[in-house]
Amino acid sequence: MQDKILELIIRTARELGEDELSLGGDLDADTRLFGADGVLDSMGLVTLIVAVEQAIEDELDESVALADEKALSQARSPYRTVSTMAEYAADQLQGG
Amino acid sequence: MSSPVTLITGTRKGIGRHVAEHFCKKGHTVIGCSRGESDWEDENYRHFIADVSDEVAVKKIFSAIRKEHGRLDILLNNAGIASMNHSLLTPVKTVQRVMETNVVGTFLFCREAAKLMKKNKFGRIVNFSTVAVPLKLEGEAAYVASKAAVEGLTNVLAREFAELGITVNAVGPVPISTDLIRAVPKDKIDALVGRQPIKRLGEMDDVINVVEFFVSRSSDFVTGQCLYLGGV
Ligand SMILES: NC(=O)c1ccc[n+]([C@@H]2O[C@H](COP(=O)([O-])OP(=O)(O)OC[C@H]3O[C@@H](n4cnc5c(N)ncnc54)[C@H](OP(=O)(O)O)[C@@H]3O)[C@@H](O)[C@H]2O)c1
Numbered sequence: 001m002q003d004k005i006l007e008l009i010i011r012t013a014r015e016l017g018e019d020e021l022s023l024g025g026d027l028d029a030d031t032r033l034f035g036a037d038g039v040l041d042s043m044g045l046v047t048l049i050v051a052v053e054q055a056i057e058d059e060l061d062e063s064v065a066l067a068d069e070k071a072l073s074q075a076r077s078p079y080r081t082v083s084t085m086a087e088y089a090a091d092q093l094q095g096g
Numbered sequence: 097m098s099s100p101v102t103l104i105t106g107t108r109k110g111i112g113r114h115v116a117e118h119f120c121k122k123g124h125t126v127i128g129c130s131r132g133e134s135d136w137e138d139e140n141y142r143h144f145i146a147d148v149s150d151e152v153a154v155k156k157i158f159s160a161i162r163k164e165h166g167r168l169d170i171l172l173n174n175a176g177i178a179s180m181n182h183s184l185l186t187p188v189k190t191v192q193r194v195m196e197t198n199v200v201g202t203f204l205f206c207r208e209a210a211k212l213m214k215k216n217k218f219g220r221i222v223n224f225s226t227v228a229v230p231l232k233l234e235g236e237a238a239y240v241a242s243k244a245a246v247e248g249l250t251n252v253l254a255r256e257f258a259e260l261g262i263t264v265n266a267v268g269p270v271p272i273s274t275d276l277i278r279a280v281p282k283d284k285i286d287a288l289v290g291r292q293p294i295k296r297l298g299e300m301d302d303v304i305n306v307v308e309f310f311v312s313r314s315s316d317f318v319t320g321q322c323l324y325l326g327g328v
Contacts, residue, residue, distance in 0.1 A: 043259065047214070050211045050214075054162065054211070057159055063152070063155055063159075
């Protein structure tokens, strides 16, 4: 599941592309998304989260909230890298 | 450009139904919802049965809009309930229902709508307040509090959504004869109308006029405003 979501996040980010995310280069599982050295500003993060939520809904037919209070208040933010985001999304899907 | 996709809450009856019929006539693709089945139809209209405060049901509406139309241009958060009672006689359940419908409902629809609207960098949201807020009407504490919250949401969301090309405004009607105010005694309504600079009941078309102004493409520099009818 996590691999599938990882692939989905990377694809979604690529589709959003340069204009919407202002990504410097291409990204992979270890790309730092948000926080220190992150490639996204806060609006970029919001855009990516929303697009990933929608892609999960379209492709897996499941509704998931990736931006809940828990995620935002976690000391180790689940949005650090592409793979931590995928891990978090997979957890949310299994838990909810 | 193809016809606008317009989502209106609370379209079974009252102002919401009237506004929905108006935009259907103008050729918009109109999506509406209410807790009950709608008893009117139009070739441009699709009805969803949903309580605006039910997140799961609301998300279903948006996912249907996304799949069928891929976009949303206009959102009118009309669904609302009132409670006309002295606060000492108002059960907490009533307060909760009013808050859930008017505040949580409006919040949810704004949030989900902005996710769709931001794709096209265009959106128009109009929320529904009431002159009862500036007039601080006695006997409507929960209702006034909920609509004051709607105005607060309007102001903050206008700022948050500005960079997404979405405007967020509110209209504040005076009493209009719908089921919402049917239970209010006539002398109370007369007294209220007497406090308006322009002393008459509101009409559906008064609301439509303001909504049309806010949703117009040319109103892209108008956001975070609450426009009261009747000069209040
Ligand atoms: N009429 C006035 O004098 C006046 C004055 C100032 C402001 N307003 C505002 O204008 C708006 C419309 O009022 P109105 O006079 O048209 O009221 P209304 O005649 O009572 O109609 C309310 C509509 O909202 C729907 N609704 C209520 N609760 C809902 C919920 N939880 N989820 C989904 N739909 C819901 C109702 O359908 P269901 O019952 O099927 O759910 C109905 O279609 C409200 O926001 C109100 O506060 C009205």
